[in-house]
Amino acid sequence: MSTAITIPRYTVEAEKGFDHRTALEEAARCLLCHDAPCSAGCPAGTDPGRFIRSIRFRNPKGAAETIRENNVLGGSCARVCPYDRLCEEACSRCGIDRPIEIGKLQRYAVEQEKAFRMKILKAPRRKNGLRIACVGAGPASLACAAELAKAGCSVTVFEREQKAGGVLTYGITPARLPQRVVDQDIRAVEGLGVRFAFGREVASADGLLDEEGFDAVFVGAGLWKAAAAGVPGEGLKNVLYAVDFLKAARTGGGYPQMKGRAVVVIGGGDVAMDCATTARLCGAEVQIWYRRTIAEAPASAAEIRYATGLGIGITQNFAPKRFADAGGKDAGKGKVNLAEFTGRDGQSSASVRCDFVILALGQKAEAAFDPLPKRKGVFTGGDIAGSGRTVVEAVASGKAAAGKILDYCKKRKGV
């Protein structure tokens, strides 16, 4: 038994945050750059250069304001941003030793918002008369809704699930992104007067424009239809798709049936890493199989480190070929028992016994928005528009779409 690896419970936070003293120590390492490269490195314009300076000059409430005003999902971004290739990669301190821990400082500042019960974002008193619908309550939609609400629009978010957050609520491992952090972000959106219509599946944007009288529609419905592996045995019991598995774990407080079982995760993106760590934290023995090399994998370095740190092995250059049950059959209602792979080199082959297979091979848009509507007054953003690879990029695309919507309405209605 390794002494280096301990597996905490599924819901225990992966990393301890700063307190006021350690936050100040870290902020004191910041060079307080002129025209800060970290701020230029944030797609969502969160402006870390500004909020770190606020922490340094003992104004944590000011830091929380900067974050919340620039990035309504600042709490979630603080936990799941791939800092290593955004603001922290841009940090001038890299030239001396190592970057400032910007993500952790952002987390600290957002925690101050809660500790001081701050209500930073408020709906403007003057409304502009515009009614906008946002489809889906994921990061892009929430960011778009918040921007529009700040500008005085009446915004309704349509969400088929019972909670807002999209992948934040139904995808990412809670050890990395606790639900209370997501909820704090959502409350900030609600504080702007954004209305949520839960349990409403939107069939098309046309109905919202033509029948319900919205001035514009933002479609940020995300990608929730799993891509299939297209190999025999995919229909066996316990061969799961990533989105379904993660959602079941998030809403069920874990996935107890995996405890002590052998789980094979197939894929190399952040979602694959989330599946693997979720299964591991639920007590499973987990291995990841990926068709390319780890160096080519789209998952962020932090995600890969977190997964391997939990004792999850990654096998590269193998693609799935077939899944079979205990009787060797790849059809019918049997439980999966064996996963077979072929090597990228065309010669190698491997097979591994397993109780569960999780396929994390990417997602597609669902039928209602595939293809995306190309109508005037309909705008898109986030995953569904190919601009939501990370939460922070989804926020950026939602903010950008809000700007376009306001321009469109201005031209059309003179608002």
Next chain:
Amino acid sequence: MAVKKDLSITYLGVRCENPFFLSSSPVGGNYDMVAKCFEAGWGGVFFKTVGIFVADECSPRFDNTGKEGLPWIGFKNMEQISDKPTEQNFEYLYRLKRDYPDKVVVASIMGSSVSEWAKLAKMCDQAGVDLIEGNFSCPQMTSHAMGSDVGSDPALVEKYTRAVVKATKIPFIAKMTPNITKMEPPARAAARGGAKGVSAINTLKSITHIDLDHLTALPVVNGKSSISGYSGAAVRPVALRFVANLCADDFLRRRGVEVSGIGGIETWRDALEFLLLGCRNLQVTTAVMQYGYRIVEDMAGGLSHWMDERGHRGLEDFIGGALANIIPAEELDRSFRILPAFHNRKCVGCGRCYVSCYDGAHQAIGWDARRRRPVLDEDKCVGCHLCLNVCPVAGCITPGAVRWKGRAKKSAPAVQEHYD
């Protein structure tokens, strides 16, 4: 083998194995503490001030100031002199000298009248201490007949010094308060009264913070607080200035008055700075309160290495070596300006030099936004070197070309060569 130099020195006729002493304070207030400090390597102790007055202390009694994440840059203390019975303190002193004959035991005393000072001096005689320090400088006494109120009045300093000197043959050191403009008058008064040495500085009267809940200073003592003594690294520049004044004073030099330096010493380098101004003894408290007696190991080790590098065989080789080079502002050579040299390969592009030069100096540094590098305007640059002071990268900005104001001189001016 570790480098070990002879750090011994004769201070007021007493042989000391090294110049590092604890100052009279909470760090040396009973037998066990002092015994431990001796074992750790301190050359001697100024025992916590003994009076006829026995202090009744408040709780809490400390606060500290910091900057960014760094606490204890300065330290505030409200403790007065010893809170133990007078006889018990002298019993400690007697046993310490008996058990540690090679260490130097200094009694610090404080009276409130001529008779009290004389009585305390006689008790020192009986205890057999090596030296006596008169505490004329504690800024937080509950009686105005004692402490810094006495030390800022040269007549009282002289009177009480004379009372002690008449009562004992043990050499006497007068401890000075920095809560005055010029320290020479009370120091000369002590010398006239018969003091063989002066020590400086005691703590600065201070308010470190205002508590925002109770609207009083820190520490909060049942909703109130008082002005009291400030010490630690923050006061070292003030201490060095007063020490330089005392060491350079002709009156004190003629009488052979020896100076003991106190104020924010934490490292061998801090200690060396006091020695280079002419101190023959050094006293430390605040750093010991923060880090413990063990810090003396690196003071002795670090100083030994510096002496080894320079080829010094003993402290006498360099004591007072910096004094002659500290001159009045009107005598400084003002015939040149030294431009900064920017080493762009070390530069990390933070732009701090640009910001500070514009907002705090002479707008002589431009900013190449694309390359993120400073660009010097040599005509505007006055050579103030604010940029060197703010640059966070070691060796990135250094003193560069010399520009003469008038006709060029033959030799280049001497400039700072090492930066931390």
